[in-house]
Amino acid sequence: MTEYDVTVLGLGQMGSALAAALLRAGHRTAVWNRTPAKTAALTAEGAHAAATASEAQAGSPVVIACVLDYPALHEILDPAALAGRTLVNLTSGSPEQARETAQWAAGHGIDYLDGGIMITPPGIGNPESMLLYSGSRTAFAAAEQLLAAFGEAIHLGEDPGVASLYDTALLGMMWSTMTGWLHAAALVTADGATAAEFTPLALRWLGDVNGFIRAYVPQVDQRAYPGFDATIDVQLATIEHLVHASQVRGVDAALPELLRDYAARAVAQGHGGDGWARVIELLRKAA
Numbered sequence: 001m002t003e004y005d006v007t008v009l010g011l012g013q014m015g016s017a018l019a020a021a022l023l024r025a026g027h028r029t030a031v032w033n034r035t036p037a038k039t040a041a042l043t044a045e046g047a048h049a050a051a052t053a054s055e056a057q058a059g060s061p062v063v064i065a066c067v068l069d070y071p072a073l074h075e076i077l078d079p080a081a082l083a084g085r086t087l088v089n090l091t092s093g094s095p096e097q098a099r100e101t102a103q104w105a106a107g108h109g110i111d112y113l114d115g116g117i118m119i120t121p122p123g124i125g126n127p128e129s130m131l132l133y134s135g136s137r138t139a140f141a142a143a144e145q146l147l148a149a150f151g152e153a154i155h156l157g158e159d160p161g162v163a164s165l166y167d168t169a170l171l172g173m174m175w176s177t178m179t180g181w182l183h184a185a186a187l188v189t190a191d192g193a194t195a196a197e198f199t200p201l202a203l204r205w206l207g208d209v210n211g212f213i214r215a216y217v218p219q220v221d222q223r224a225y226p227g228f229d230a231t232i233d234v235q236l237a238t239i240e241h242l243v244h245a246s247q248v249r250g251v252d253a254a255l256p257e258l259l260r261d262y263a264a265r266a267v268a269q270g271h272g273g274d275g276w277a278r279v280i281e282l283l284r285k286a287a
């Protein structure tokens, strides 16, 4: 018998948003943070502030942790207090860290679920926000109703490393996309346009790019890259224009030079007639 429905460990920006969402959804919530002052806003909303991390972990059947990183996580986890409970770890880390922590948890009789939050704190509580989970199905079942307070809970399977892998991969895609937009904005603003003028076209273009990606999905899975739309030969010539336009405007050309390098290597290997998805073979080989 425990006093609370759920405990949140770590009340930084994200942990505070998670605890506030649980309180809004009517769950009896215990909280703990290394710096106790951060509990004040949540206790005003009805949370119980535990005096110690161990007390917090012993107080609920489901313990949600969201701290800076895995070293911080392992500093605060108390296996004796957690034994027999469900631990949902929403601290960002690598798939390997998630798998190691799942093993550690199994060794202490703790049911472990790992998670990746694909939204910033203001998006917590929006049912359209995406939160990825992987690991024990019984842990997911035990926590699912609580996790619904944060957004859409997507369970990706029993391997505890998968949520973190998808999280990392999606963030990589976000940084590439945003940096591509920033490079494009640097180019057009160098000639006097504003980002506000350019961006509606850029966003419309992203819709087309979405279509290109969908068309490449079977190519990537079948490892066959027919250049049915535009060949790498053609795209290499076009990337040269992007490199040139960047250099002339004093815009850093490292990004288009990287793209040119991929295209040139594919051509050198005899794949100039293939489509852009062929580049994945170069990415895979680098690993």
Ligand code: FVH
Pocket (backbone or CB within 6 Å): 010, 011, 012, 013, 014, 015, 033, 034, 035, 038, 066, 067, 068, 069, 071, 072, 073, 075, 076, 090, 091, 092, 093, 117, 118, 119, 120, 121
């Ligand atoms: N903020 C976001 O948009 C992203 C969205 C995706 C997921 N991340 C991950 O969430 C983890 C926490 O991020 P955060 O934004 O809440 O970070 P901070 O506001 O800096 O809070 C950090 C908390 O961690 C506590 N902490 C740090 N070191 C220790 C330690 N050695 N022992 C115990 N607790 C520690 C810190 O405590 P305090 O400084 O207040 O005492 C905060 O509670 C993170 O993995 C993101 O990648 C958020």
